Amino acid sequence: MQRKKMRDGRTNCPNCGAPIERYKCKCEYCGTWYFDFAGFDMSEDVPYYVRFRSPYGIITTLARPELRAIETSYDTMYAESSLGIELIPFVISKQCDLEVIFHAQENPEDRTLYKLEVDKDNAEI
Numbered sequence: 224m225q226r227k228k229m230r231d232g233r234t235n236c237p238n239c240g241a242p243i244e245r246y247k248c249k250c251e252y253c254g255t256w257y258f259d260f261a262g263f264d265m266s267e268d269v270p271y272y273v274r275f276r277s278p279y280g281i282i283t284t285l286a287r288p289e290l291r292a293i294e295t296s297y298d299t300m301y302a303e304s305s306l307g308i309e310l311i312p313f314v315i316s317k318q319c320d321l322e323v324i325f326h327a328q329e330n331p332e333d334r335t336l337y338k339l340e341v342d343k344d345n346a347e348i
C-alpha cells in the first residue's frame with residue numbers, strides 16, 4: 224500500500240490505510256505499531272531530542288541520528304526436476320535490516336547528556 228501525506232500532516236497507516244496522526248506510534252484503527260522517521264533528515268548533521276521508554280524510565284536525550292546501513296537479503300530455493308536437478312531459483316522470504324543509531328551529545332544549555340523521566344509504569348526504578 225502506498226503511503227500518502229495528507230494536507231494536515233497526517234499520513235495513512237501502512238497496514239490498513241486509515242488516516243493516522245504523524246507523531247503517534249500506534250494506529251487507532253487496526254492497532255499496528257509504527258515509527259515514522261520522516262522527520263529525521265539523515266543527510267544533515269543536526270541533533271534532535273529523542274525520547275524513548277527504557278527499563279530505567281523514559282529517557283530524553285539530544286542525539287544525532289545516523290543511518291549506518293540498509294541491508295537487504297533473500298532466502299531462495301530451487302525448483303527441481305523429477306530427477307532432482309535444480310532448475311529455477313525462487314525467493315521464499317525477504318528481509319531488510321535498517322541500522323540507525325543515535326549519537327547522544329551534551330546539551331549545550333545544561334551540560335547534560337540526557338534527561339531521565341520516570342513515568343508511573345516505571346516509578347519503582
Ligand SMILES: [Zn+2]
Pocket residue numbers: 236237238239240241250251252253254255
Ligand atoms: Zn491501521
